[in-house]
Amino acid sequence: MPYDVEFGAPGVHRGLPGTSLTFVLPLDEPLRVSWDGKADSLHSAWSSLSGLHPAPAAVHHDGSQRGVQLALTIAGARAILGLPAAALAGTLTDVDEAVVPRPLRELPGRLHDAATWPQRISVVDRTLASLVAHSDGTGPQVEVGHALARLTRGVRVTEVAEEVGYSRRRLSTLVRDECGVTPKEFQRVARFELARGLLGRVPLAEVAARCGYSDQAHLSREWSALAGCSPTTWLREEFPFVQDGGPGGDAGWDHD
Template identity: 60%
Template sequence: MENLGKVWDYRDVAAVPAALAPYVTELVAYESDLGAPGMHRGLPTTSLTLVLPMGEPLDVGWADESQRQRRWSTVSGLHAAPAAIHHDGVQRGVQVGLTTAGARALLGVPAAELAGELLELEEVAPDLADLPERLHDVSPDEGADEGSRAVVRALLGALSRHGEAAPRAEVGRALAGLTRGERVADVADEVGYSRRRLSTLVREETGLAPKEYQRVARFQASRALMGRAPLAEVAAVCGYADQGHLAREWSDLAGCAPSTWLREEFPFLRDLEPASAAS
């Protein structure tokens, strides 16, 4: 993606009602004019992503062009590869991050079924199929904020239909341990399972094997620190053996070197999100 200079970029991190807090990691209304067509990388995180564009459908696929399609809604499960979001310079819509429990509580499907997929909302949650049309009715004058309010109302309705959901307590503890970077064997011991049983449960919850989930979590942590600390320090803090290991993981998971991402995409994101936010 060529850095063509930012004309304007507005993002509002909407307040999430307490009822949705266990299921929604972020809810962001965005309106951007980047000056010219380009491509944005959708990086792996430990959250599922729901994107609802307004004005124009979203042109998105994996970096290798697979599953590329123009969609009025995109649900992406956990993945260990970058997505490529193509745009004509202007983007407007609402993006929602979902926990794995949120997939069941709000979409009505296990997160594991969506791993590695880019799907439209109607394919995943037919009861939310009219949400893109509802956003389409929001005028530009009302702004993306009104879109975020419409999304919140729809998600609260979905929660009332599907009911609250949470992973088994031991699976939740295991995911927390993996996210902290603990050894898989130690996590298995802590929750009282064999490594094989732990692997089965983590796959059933997320669609990723424990080591792959841990790899994505470590990458997500490093991404949150990019541009805010030297690369060697980021590598040490996030548990990489050295800066070279960090660079190789970024090449695999982001499709580019950290320096490339910092040059091409960080200028559009800094000061728009907290350090802990995911892509």
Template identity: 70%
Template sequence: MIPAPPVPAALRRYVVARLPYDVAFGAPGVHRGLPSTTLTFVLPIDDPLRVSWAGRPASLHAAWGSLSGLHTEPAAIHHDGAQQGIQLALTLEGARVLLGRPAADLAGALTDLDEAVVPPALRELPERLHATPAWAARVALVDRTLAGLAARAGDPEPRAEVAHALALLTSGTGVEAAAAEVGYSRRRLSSLVRAECGLAPKAYQRVARLEAARRLLGHRPLAEVAASCGYADQAHLTREWSALAGCTPTTWLREEFPFVQDRGDGGGAGSEHD
């Protein structure tokens, strides 16, 4: 793990995790990137990030800066035995403020930063990072760049009722009840949520539940995780995990959990390096 200060207070509405990493695995391999309610922004150092959708080798691409929107399938992160870089988890509001576009524009996509429609300051960031040798200076550069974008962006936050509905869905409230709470029909809410994040409300809720379960796996028994996160039972948890993460919870604990623990991962499920 690379020691780093917390995300600056001015950025915490937009960046829920900012993780510098320098990891040696000992041998080439592949890691899973799980679905998440945040967007993943990865800035590799020394070698480009090689990522694809799991089970779809034809989607493999290499990039010096990668953006992934919300998705409902796992990504596959390929490495040659070591990886270095800085990874960020951006909120839906962060997409609007820092990327200048709604998260829905990037949903289900693994986008090369060079090809993305983003502010020039972000497109220039990989080259500037490569010219910065010290980790503390690299983290500071990322923070300054994002703070500058936030200061110039005004406050283009999602509609308050949509943000409230997404919070309700994350907490486990049903789609019908969430729509009633914010005063919309289910159809209208579905259209607005999809326009904001790129997922239908039910899909967003499934991803949010997976994200909550991921934080508890390895710390509590599977049956307790299922009950705490709103699954009908442990079998339901296993089915949903297999559908969204591409493996059972037990497989993820065996193959991925030690890596996540070693990194001291503080969130950003769905991140490219989880």
């Protein structure tokens, strides 16, 4: 999705964890990203690739941001990047550093050559469609895909393993090899992602109940652990930008 946001002053956003990989193509300046609280991890480039991460990232800006952001599913990572999501888990990198197809490495330059938003979106769409069309068709094992879908819905790991016919240990190995996180970590982030989509739309106690947290206090603890701030802080500082269609929206990196 395209983003074009004026914040009014330089600042830092929180990039929140999710079940998809984040691919950002900035327009006005290189995107500067680091792990929250770790200045020595700062990465700056004209593209940004982030794998699954159970911790917030810090996205630095000079008062405004424009570009295109994509949320790549686990299967989409293989089709677009030619890599399993596990290859990028916990990393902050870009298309020049990562071993990705040539059309993807050329995409930042082609995007900058486009003069209008329709042209930019068309460039991105054509590139991604071509990559998918020419991919080797390799995707996650059917059992892993089914397991991830069930884990996202909150089904217990033991039950999911039984459904797909694997031991819990075997399932954990397969999910970790595909995603770079364990089934429990994936499920934890999926629940957080669901809560993020409801926050600001229904009361916190209802968010907790709908998403499977034991109570509102449990929700708040998990939010602080994964987002680096409380739900009320995120609502106060970030929710208006999410509503306006700022970078990240309800998928991938949300910003605080």
